[in-house]
Amino acid sequence: MTTNVRELAMIASLTQRFSRSPRQLNELQHSDAELLRLGDDHTLALTTDTIAEEIASGLYADPWLAGWMLVMANFSDIAAVGAEPLGILIAETFPTAMDPPAIARVQEGIHDACSACGSWVLGGDTNTGDRLQLTGTAVGAVSGTPALTRIGIRPGDSIYCTGQLGAGNAFAAALLSGASRSPSYLPTARLREGRALRGLASACMDTSDGLLATLDQLARLNGVGFELPQTWNAILGDETLAVAEAMGLPPWLFLAGPHGEFELVFALSPSVTPPHRAPILVAGRECRYIGTATERDRIVIPGVGSFGPDHRAVIRNMDPPDGGTVQAYIAELLGIAASAQDSTAS
């Protein structure tokens, strides 16, 4: 029996009656941002993303961080298609009881993130409601070389990443469980890197939902699997490894959780992969090899397990942890890994 990824099934259901604009270049799920042909040499990149659950769960209790993440989550999708960011529109719902200094902190986070991205708030809308909720819609432009999409990975391609992974889950696990000091967490949309990857990478996607969800989605879309190197541990940063140690958890969990770090994962065909899969510089940033695309539809993490589509669907379907259920979530993840370990042999 095949397990559906709940999010994908829901999106398919929500959009089943919608028809597609003749200008739209991407199919559903095929790129991080929607791609719209505007003129002979203009493609628009559009994406919308809401910060709601992360605020409700207490993960973004700092209003500045909520504002920052709103902008970065949206521009990260613009980065993943290699577009130039034209700006962002912001729809904000403020609780009536929210004090003005806290509202000002949200705006500062938005401002600081836009400045860091060299971009602008173009407009917005404000509402009142029970909880703070922020929705952004980012706009980008592509001309010349076509936009990056999630499609185009072939077995044998090398998979690279713009930075270290696991920090998003380490931040969430430490903060929500209270079991460890919360490490730093300040994702920055990899806009320059994304633009530099156009014409070079065969596919690209950001790790907004964590590495395992990203690789799972790329595996489903491209009909491939992935094998991480024996040294996959090096993908994780020192702070993440410290949280793993403090919490007594195996490090791979921080690649499997749903709270990502907004790096770009991209594929390089053998013809452009450096010898010995050495690190490469993309817009001045060192990007490292993190795995290889395979024919077999499994994600293999050496020493951990071989995750088939069903294992990954179960992981993606787990309710993300909030204050009360971090331990239960971790126990579920470990249970799936035990089953994936068994199936390595088969």
Add this chain to the structure above:
Amino acid sequence: MTTNVRELAMIASLTQRFSRSPRQLNELQHSDAELLRLGDDHTLALTTDTIAEEIASGLYADPWLAGWMLVMANFSDIAAVGAEPLGILIAETFPTAMDPPAIARVQEGIHDACSACGSWVLGGDTNTGDRLQLTGTAVGAVSGTPALTRIGIRPGDSIYCTGQLGAGNAFAAALLSGASRSPSYLPTARLREGRALRGLASACMDTSDGLLATLDQLARLNGVGFELPQTWNAILGDETLAVAEAMGLPPWLFLAGPHGEFELVFALSPSVTPPHRAPILVAGRECRYIGTATERDRIVIPGVGSFGPDHRAVIRNMDPPDGGTVQAYIAELLGIAASAQDSTAS
């Protein structure tokens, strides 16, 4: 002492640290949609609008209507700048307890509204939360003749409108008070009309917040006032007049309330105004004269009063009615009108 319009003061406060994109053609508040120069002959029109309070108050209790209004409210801003609608992105927050048929009805409303506008859903995002909340971001394109803005009205210009007014407030008053059968309410973004008005109208704005708020905003931005004709009653539709009669209310209240009908209000300079301010056809729709721009900064409704900036600010600052306070809201409005009547003489 000058009374601030609370919404304008809040937007000024929220945006005070933000700088403006060098591509952005409009200043804050100067157009219904944000205008962004993309290439030599491409201007993007962008707007974002959330449907939250209308759902929370029970005004859009019908999920289909909530979906329809989400699309129409956004495309109405695209219409008011005269842009071609390229599509809409939709961020939806569904309560976990919401049943699938109700969710499907929201999507049908979205689909039907997009079909009615000849446009498309381009992408979206879904979240879970305590209440249904919908945010749309519409994208349009303008080439050739510049986009319409709210700026350019001079004393002596004639003000026209694409349809009858008051239906939004009649719908809200009847539904929320239970005092009258609820009239039909199905706003349609005036996209063809907006495009036809480019190069003809000296300014344009939609009546999403009701006629009085629209005229007040245009008065503030252009340094003018407006005088409605003796026959202003004809602006209101039969259903609205029937609600007024059933509820025992003076009809002008339905021009003053905050729940609009999404028609376009536009200004014609004397050189393009038809003789005797006769109705004109815009994209096949009959548009009627509804007033004249004046030097004096007052909005005069014959037989009702002369509303100065402070009167209008107080009206715009009134909390919109929900189930419990329709009568209180109406009493407040009538109080302001009594004071505006006194000041007609002064």
